Amino acid sequence: MSIVGAPKRIQEISAEGEEPPPEFFVKKDTIFAGNLGSVSSIQIPIIDLNLLSLDSNFEAYKDKINKLLDTLSSYGVFQVIGHGMSSSYLEEIRNLIKKFFCLSIKEKQKYGRAADGYEGYGNDPIFVEGQRLEKEHWYKLDLTCTKCPKPDKILGVKAHADASIITTLLQDKEVEGLQVLKDGKWYGVPTIPHALLINVGDQLEIMSNGIFKSPIHRVAANSEQERISQQCSISQIMRKR
Known part of the structure; x- marks a missing residue:
């Protein structure tokens, strides 16, 4: 692969007030079409793990299990409370994340991910006009965290389904942005400060x-x-056998 010129990272582009290249803007007549910030909210099912204990009333337990199975087969996403992690612990996680992302690019690169690894800082660079790329997938971009001057035209994270078994998400407790596609329509996912969002x-x-359904979802800037x-x-x- 050959790349000409040094790519800029999202943090640099945001700080300098620049715009991403045109290919990262939402285009008409695609799954992304429509005002990203003007979607209706959807009531994502809430599961209290405390009520899934076998020590609880059997009928209540059975009812909650059936609700969970129905959620997995229809929505594929739900909020979890009663998970055993204190609100102070979750707040500490949020604060540490914010502190890390406030660091300079140079400082964050000290914790960079190895070429053959999966742990460490791996923020994707933005490739600008004039750079030569050999593979089309290098044009794909996830815009995350930073403020966006045109939130109705630029995606925070493009529409996708997770390749995992499950994904656990601790959402921002104040700023919403996650959206799910259900029955051909986008809906905003409300944030519950100390809940965990589970995604199939x-x-x-x-x-x-x-x-069980793996839902298509995206993040609005x-x-x-x-x-x-x-x-x-x-x-x-x-692994191959």
């Missing part, structure tokens, strides 16, 4: 023979505030 991935949909969320994915590593 492609691997679980395959394992369940299509019964915000012109006023930064949005920072923490994601943890669980995946099955496939």
Whole structure:
């Protein structure tokens, strides 16, 4: 692969007030079409893990299990409370994430991800006009965290389904942005400050023979505030025998 010129990272472009290249703007007549910031909210099912204990009333337990199975087969995404993590612990996680992303590019690169690894800082650069790229997938871009001057025209994270078994997401407790596609229409996912959002991935949909659904989702950019969320994915590593 050959790249000419040094790519800029999202943090640099945002700080300098520049715009991403035209190919990153939402185009008409695509799955992205429409005002990203003007979608209706959807009531994502809320599951209280405390009520899924076998020590609880059996009928209540059975009702909650059926609700969970129905959620997995229809929405593929739900909010979890009663997960055992205190609000102060979750707040500490949020604060540490914010501190890290406030660091300079140079400082963050000290924690950079190795070429053959998956742990460490791996923020994608933005390739600008005039650079030569050999593979089309290098034009794909995830815009995350930073404020956006045109939130109705630029995606924060493009529409996709997770390749994992499940994804756990600690959302920003103040700034919404996550949207899910259901019945051909985009809906905003409300944020619950100390809940965890659980998202079914492609691997679980395959394992369940299509019964559980891996939802298409995206993140809308915000012109006023930064949005920072923490994601943890669980995946099955496939190996040839």
